[in-house]
Amino acid sequence: xxxxxxxxPRRDFRAGDYEALAGRARYTGDLDLxxxxxxxxxxxxxxxxxxxxxxxxxxxQAPGVVLALAGQDLPPWVKPQAMFPFFTQDPFEMGRSIFxxxxxxxxxxxxxRYEGEPLAVVVATDxxxxxxxxxxxxxxLEPLPPVTDAQRGLEPDAPLLYEExxxxxxxxxxxxxxxVEAALQQADLVVQERLYSHRFTGTxxxxxxxxxxxxxxxxxxHLWAATQVPHGLSTLVQKTLxxxxxxxxxxxxRIGGGFGQKWSFYPEDTLIPVCAILTGRPVxxxxxxxxxxxxxxHAREQTHEVEMALRRDGTVLGLRDRFIADIGTAxxxxxxxxxxxxxxxxxxxxxxxxxxxxxxxxxTNKTPFGAHRGFGKSxxxxxxxxxxxxxxxxxxxxxxxxRRRNFIPPEAFPYVSATGSRYDSGSYARALExxxxxxxxxxxxxxxxxxxxxxxxxxIGMAVVIEPSSSTRMGSYNAGYYSVVMRLDPTxxxxxxxxxxxxxxxxxxxxxxxxxxxLGVPPxxxxxxxxxxxxxxxxxxxxxxxxxxxxxxxxxxxxxxxREKVQAIASHLLGQPAEALEVRDGQVIAVGQPERAVSLAxxxxxxxxxxxxxxxxxxxxxxxxxHYRDPNVAFRPDARGxxxxxSSVPYDAEVAVVEVDPETGRLHILKYVSVHDCGxxxxxxxxxxxxxxxxxxxIGGAIYEELTYNEEGQLLNHTFxxxxxxxxxxxxxxxxxxxxxxxxxxPTGMKGAGETGAIGPPPALSNAVEDALRPLGVRLRATxxxxxxxxxxxxxxxxxxxxx
Amino acid sequence: MKLEGEFTVSRxxxxxxxxxxxxxxxxxxxxxxQRHEVQDRDHFTVTVxxxxxxxxxxxxxxxxxxxxEAPRYAKVVGKGTGIGSMVNMESSFALEEVDNGTTRVxxxxxxxxxxxxxxxxxxxxxxxxxxxxxxxxxxLGTQLDEGSAAE
Numbered sequence: 001x002x003x004x005x006x007x008x009p010r011r012d013f014r015a016g017d018y019e020a021l022a023g024r025a026r027y028t029g030d031l032d033l034x035x036x037x038x039x040x041x042x043x044x045x046x047x048x049x050x051x052x053x054x055x056x057x058x059x060x061q062a063p064g065v066v067l068a069l070a071g072q073d074l075p076p077w078v079k080p081q082a083m084f085p086f087f088t089q090d091p092f093e094m095g096r097s098i099f100x101x102x103x104x105x106x107x108x109x110x111x112x113r114y115e116g117e118p119l120a121v122v123v124a125t126d127x128x129x130x131x132x133x134x135x136x137x138x139x140x141l142e143p144l145p146p147v148t149d150a151q152r153g154l155e156p157d158a159p160l161l162y163e164e165x166x167x168x169x170x171x172x173x174x175x176x177x178x179x180v181e182a183a184l185q186q187a188d189l190v191v192q193e194r195l196y197s198h199r200f201t202g203t204x205x206x207x208x209x210x211x212x213x214x215x216x217x218x219x220x221x222h223l224w225a226a227t228q229v230p231h232g233l234s235t236l237v238q239k240t241l242x243x244x245x246x247x248x249x250x251x252x253x254r255i256g257g258g259f260g261q262k263w264s265f266y267p268e269d270t271l272i273p274v275c276a277i278l279t280g281r282p283v284x285x286x287x288x289x290x291x292x293x294x295x296x297x298h299a300r301e302q303t304h305e306v307e308m309a310l311r312r313d314g315t316v317l318g319l320r321d322r323f324i325a326d327i328g329t330a331x332x333x334x335x336x337x338x339x340x341x342x343x344x345x346x347x348x349x350x351x352x353x354x355x356x357x358x359x360x361x362x363x364t365n366k367t368p369f370g371a372h373r374g375f376g377k378s379x380x381x382x383x384x385x386x387x388x389x390x391x392x393x394x395x396x397x398x399x400x401x402x403r404r405r406n407f408i409p410p411e412a413f414p415y416v417s418a419t420g421s422r423y424d425s426g427s428y429a430r431a432l433e434x435x436x437x438x439x440x441x442x443x444x445x446x447x448x449x450x451x452x453x454x455x456x457x458x459x460i461g462m463a464v465v466i467e468p469s470s471s472t473r474m475g476s477y478n479a480g481y482y483s484v485v486m487r488l489d490p491t492x493x494x495x496x497x498x499x500x501x502x503x504x505x506x507x508x509x510x511x512x513x514x515x516x517x518x519l520g521v522p523p524x525x526x527x528x529x530x531x532x533x534x535x536x537x538x539x540x541x542x543x544x545x546x547x548x549x550x551x552x553x554x555x556x557x558x559x560x561x562x563r564e565k566v567q568a569i570a571s572h573l574l575g576q577p578a579e580a581l582e583v584r585d586g587q588v589i590a591v592g593q594p595e596r597a598v599s600l601a602x603x604x605x606x607x608x609x610x611x612x613x614x615x616x617x618x619x620x621x622x623x624x625x626x627h628y629r630d631p632n633v634a635f636r637p638d639a640r641g642x643x644x645x646x647s648s649v650p651y652d653a654e655v656a657v658v659e660v661d662p663e664t665g666r667l668h669i670l671k672y673v674s675v676h677d678c679g680x681x682x683x684x685x686x687x688x689x690x691x692x693x694x695x696x697x698x699i700g701g702a703i704y705e706e707l708t709y710n711e712e713g714q715l716l717n718h719t720f721x722x723x724x725x726x727x728x729x730x731x732x733x734x735x736x737x738x739x740x741x742x743x744x745x746x747p748t749g750m751k752g753a754g755e756t757g758a759i760g761p762p763p764a765l766s767n768a769v770e771d772a773l774r775p776l777g778v779r780l781r782a783t784x785x786x787x788x789x790x791x792x793x794x795x796x797x798x799x800x801x802x803x804x
Numbered sequence: 805m806k807l808e809g810e811f812t813v814s815r816x817x818x819x820x821x822x823x824x825x826x827x828x829x830x831x832x833x834x835x836x837x838q839r840h841e842v843q844d845r846d847h848f849t850v851t852v853x854x855x856x857x858x859x860x861x862x863x864x865x866x867x868x869x870x871x872x873e874a875p876r877y878a879k880v881v882g883k884g885t886g887i888g889s890m891v892n893m894e895s896s897f898a899l900e901e902v903d904n905g906t907t908r909v910x911x912x913x914x915x916x917x918x919x920x921x922x923x924x925x926x927x928x929x930x931x932x933x934x935x936x937x938x939x940x941x942x943x944l945g946t947q948l949d950e951g952s953a954a955e
Contacts, residue, residue: 045890045919115919135862135886143892143916290920714922 014506014686016254025254028209028226033282036211037066039275040130041268041285042120042137043295044112047148047365047713048159049141051110051119058136059122064129067279068137070120071107078274080105082239084232084265084332084477091475096174096641097340102162102330106240106267106274112141113161113329114367115715116294118267123275123283146365146713150326151303153362161329161363170327171336171361175343175641177418178354180309183318187309191391196782197379197762199301199326200705202372202697203725204503206256207287208296210268212276219245221273226255227531228263228501229541232477234533236265237273248273252531258503259697260371261296263543264333290718297333297370298707301326302342302379308387309354314395314402318354321346321383325359328366335369336361337473341376344419344645348384349428349464350406355418365713371543373697374467378759381465382783385763389461389770399767400436403464404429414632414744420642421468422632423649424751425741426677431653432464435675438735439655444671452775457660458670459772463764464653468646469545469752474635480647481629482550483537484558486515488566488622490608492586492601494521496555499539500547501531505754506686507547511555513682514748518559519566520584521600537625545752548678549648552748554628561624569603569622572615632745648743650678652691652756656768662776662800665791667703667769669732676756677739680749687753688736694757695734700726702761703785776800805930808912811941813948817899820907821875823948824897827867830880833943835936838862845869854887856932859920861887875899889919913937 019025042054054070080103083089089101108117120137124130147153147161153168161168184190211224221241227233230250238248255262268285275283287296304323310316325339343357361369374381388406392399407428408415415423441460448458472480483499496511507530512523529535530542542551563583570588571578574596581588588603590596606613607622614620630647637643657671674695681687704724708716717723742749762783769790770780777797782789794800813820823829827848831840836853843849851864865884872878879896893915902908916922917929 043888045885045888045922047918115923134888137885139885139890140883141890143918710922712916712918712922714918716923718920718923 014509016506016508020254027206027256028211028224028253029206029286031211031224031253031284033211033213036282036284037123037125037275037279038127038130039121039123039272039283039285040127040134041118041291042122042134042139043291044108044115044117044119044141046112046141046143047115048144048146048161049112050144051108051112052140052142054120055138056120056122058138059133062129062133062136064124064126065122065133066125067123067275068120068133069107071105071109074105074107074274075278077242078106078270079240079242081265081267081270081332082236084236085334085337085473086476088475091473092637093475098172099336100165100170104267104331106270114365115713116291116367117329118271121271121275123279148364148366148709148711148713150324150362150364153364154324161365168363169360170330170363171339171359173340173343173641174358175419176356177640177642178318180318180320180354180356183309183354184307184320187317188312189310189391189394191308191310191387191394193306193387193390194781195304195306195383195386197300197302197382198783199298199707200701201296201298201707202257202259202261204257204259204261207289207292208262208266208268209286210272211282211284212273213282214273214277214280216280219243219247221246221248221277223248223250223273225250225252225269226262227252228255228258228503228543229477230501230531230533231499231538232541233265233269237269240270241273250533252501255501255503258542259373260375260543262503263371263541264297266333289720293718293723294367294715297335297372298328298367299335299338299369299372300379300701301369302339304383306383306387308391310391310395312395314392314397314405316350316352316406319347319352320356322358325361326366326369327361327363328369330363331368333368333370337476338369338371338376341645342380344421345377345380345466345468346384347418348381349408349426349466349651350384351408351412352406353418357419366709367715373694373755374759375544377467378762381463381759382763385463385465386766389767399462400432400441403432420634420638420644421646422644424632424647424743424745425679426649426651427739427741428464428651428653431651431675431677431739432462434737434739435462435653435655435673438675438737439657439671439673441655444657457662457772459658459660459768459770460655461658461764461766461768461771462653462655463760463767464651465756465760465763466649466651467752467756467759468649469755470549470630470647471544471546471645472630472633472635472647473645477540478544479540480550480633481539481627482546482554483539483625483627484554485537485623485625486558486562488562488600488604490605492525492599492604494519494526495529496526497529497536498551498555499537500542500551503542505547505690506683507551509686510547510552510682514552514555515559518556519563519600520586522586544646545650545755548750548752549743549746550628550630552682552750553746554626556747557628558624558626561626562622565622565624566600566603568618569607569614570598573598573603573606573613647745648679648751650751650753650756652676652760654760654764656764658765658768658772660769660772660790662773662794665787665789665794667765667785667790671735672732673735674757674760675737675739677741677751678753679743679751680740681738682748682750690754691736691757692734694754695761696726696731698758698761699731699765701758702765702783704730706784706786805916805933806912806914807934807937809941810908810910811945812902812906812908813945814906815948816905817901817907818875820899820909820948821878824878825869825872829947833940833947835939856921857924857928859887863887863889863891865891887920889917889921892916911941
């Protein structure tokens with residue numbers, strides 16, 4: 001599909017940024033309701049334990065305390081947490097998957113299964129009183145041996161988290177295509193490796209927050225929450241609270257970052273409404289950072305056993321991967337879905353049709369596993385991009401050359417991968433060539449040679465990562481559509497209500513641009529409303545970079561639908577055929593007759609007020625609803641598990657040049673190039689800001705951020721003192737460029753943006769560090785690349801050669 | 805975390821034993837004790853001030869003398885909560901007469917910290933626990949010796 005040339009993308013600074021920078025933005029934590037109470041949560045100090053008793057009697061007597069509850073005190077109308085993201089125990093119906101479920105309550109009963117699991121809640125007239133009263137909660141817990149390692153969890157004598165399961169395997173998913181066995185037999189070289197991606201998480205500036213108010217006369221529960229899925233949350237709370245005629249309204253304020261962590265259904269989402277219902281007063285809970293680290297989802301931890309079959313020339317004949325995902329505790333928070341995504345995108349940007357993937361999701365006594373920027377594709381990218389480099393080295397070929405030989409060529413798009421995934425468009429070789437050019441690859445190799453002679457260790461690493469966006473899954477709340485209501489009011493102002501929930505991406509600016517293109521309404525006259533289940537159409541929210549794909553399409557097509565009616569009314573007013581009218585600059589104008597025009601405001605005024613000037617058969621008003629259905633997905637997997645879960649494939653070619661200090665293991669990023677393709681770029685300022693943020697996020701994950709547990713299952717990173725985030729001091733000056741291969745399946749030509757940058761740095765930097773230390777025989781098969789790990793790998797390889 | 809050691813006091817095993825299984829006397833040896841309550845001869849509760857790194861606050865520990873084998877052996881277990889943490893501990897004392905009127909006390913202490921304190925690096929916690937335990941033993945020895953001198 002040819003897209004119209006829209007000229008240079010704009011670089012708007014988002015209006016919301018001024019609010020945030022000036023401290024005027026209002027977050028959920030800023031909400032202050034009359035008579036409001038404050039909740040604090042008593043969390044399990046144990047990773048695994050049997051609950052004998054949780055006594056909140058003394059806490060109830062503490063000054064200011066209005067309510068204190070433990071698991072056994074929950075009223076019978078509080079049901080176990082509704083399932084999420086899947087709503088059925090057999091979400092794919094066929095294919096090759098096995099899922100196990102456990103129905104947790106919002107306060108633990110019988111057992112605790114991770115440090116930080118909610119055991120009791122105290123509600124008081126202020127937060128201090130609530131926190132002080134937590135000290136009076138008495139929990140009699142019997143420690144049980146914890147499972148802190150997924151491999152250990154698979155052993156026959158491993159402690160069981162859920163005894164009724166008989167083992168610790170929550171998920172088994174398999175997908176395959178072609179004949180991997182034959183490929184392995186015919187290969188000139190089979191590369192076998194074990195690769196490990198470590199556990200880390202997102203750290204939004206605003207942690208989670210929930211405020212609840214209940215109106216018993218109307219059975220109306222009003223929630224304000226920092227969530228990416230307001231409608232989903234409303235449905236899940238409604239399903240969890242068995243109150244006759246209950247209606248749940250959810251609103252979001254500004255959301256200070258989501259990164260996937262606010263795409264979940266947490267115990268507190270139920271618990272705080274329960275407190276509001278029982279006290280008859282509004283209740284607020286705002287997560288502390290310590291709580292965030294232990295009780296908000298973690299991600300990424302996987303161990304892969306990979307085999308890659310190659311010809312001598314570097315052509316990949318087949319790929320087999322069996323891996324284990326450390327799911328943590330089995331709360332309904334989406335982690336298993338991300339592990340499935342890993343399995344689906346292991347072939348990456350390469351035309352590997354002989355493929356077999358199998359994931360086992362193993363429960364451990366750790367924080368539940370969930371969505372995190374990159375959602376499983378990050379781990380897939382790490383595996384395939386590390387394997388490309390390892391294979392190139394084994395074959396004595398340049399890593400760029402091995403990639404070139406295996407890329408899906410531009411003419412193969414739209415492309416169906418070995419897992420049934422549908423790739424919309426792309427030009428991987430072009431992106432890589434541009435990145436190599438910007439990095440001065442040949443020059444960097446020469447410099448590497450020169451420095452090696454001086455005993456210095458320069459390395460060059462590359463990765464071409466895909467981050468498929470706009471997910472849809474059968475049997476889940478990822479329903480593959482986006483809804484928009486658009487109203488042109490009698491003064492010509494345009495109100496747009498969407499089913500999304502902006503968590504900082506800049507939806508308002510993007511929507512204003514899109515409707516300006518279609519309706520000619522100046523951006524200042526557009527008001528966008530999101531995150532409000534009362535006013536906005538039902539939908540599955542914001543995640544998986546889906547606004548760019550299904551969201552932008554819904555906005556564009558709603559605007560076109562509205563434009564048709566505007567033109568029909570204007571046609572009647574101007575006495576001109578509708579097809580001879582164009583809409584621009586707030587006017588409807590007869591083509592070639594600029595003097596024959598009517599303003600949008602006049603058309604709208606007629607539609608609402610001067611009904612006698614409308615065509616006889618026309619409905620009054622200028623308001624449309626559009627539900628856009630993703631055209632490039634498939635819901636039902638086939639017998640080999642193949643299915644199209646994501647509808648567009650943005651990608652990024654990254655090249656890193658690093659120098660490693662072999663005495664300390666510390667790496668210095670000398671140059672970092674990223675050439676990014678997210679399809680048509682609507683607003684370059686927004687895209688670049690998101691992409692830069694993602695790259696820094698990726699560097700944090702590659703080098704600094706790591707969640708670690710001791711043998712008792714105690715999390716050792718509760719604060720930013722022990723969970724290290726990259727600052728500007730650790731951030732290189734990125735070299736960025738974009739190429740555009742428009743998505744042919746949707747009207748706007750866009751793919752998702754803002755996630756590829758988060759997944760490129762772990763493989764690109766790993767490849768660079770191993771390249772730097774290759775003369776010393778260092779092998780890196782795990783992240784992060786923290787100095788002590790690099791140093792340890794160097795010692796394992798024999799250390800530095802002796803001087804003299 | 806497991807710690808062990810021994811000390812010698814100039815009292816006969818029966819006197820040392822009587823001291824160790826008497827909650828009223830035992831609590832006087834505890835460092836940073838804020839308050840205590842003795843429920844019966846086997847059960848007592850102590851509230852102690854805990855300060856490890858930036859974590860400061862009170863911890864209430866329920867103690868129980870679970871084994872008595874006069875005059876040679878006693879075992880005490882404790883379970884407590886506070887500061888977002890939980891402690892499970894077990895201490896045993898084996899008494900041996902080494903000379904007429906002198907007793908060697910071999911002690912073993914095991915403690916498991918979970919929650920906020922448990923999340924601190926093990927070495928830091930062990931250092932604090934060891935220091936507190938050494939102080940406890942020192943005071944215990946002094947109390948026993950003072951009791952001896954008072955006679």
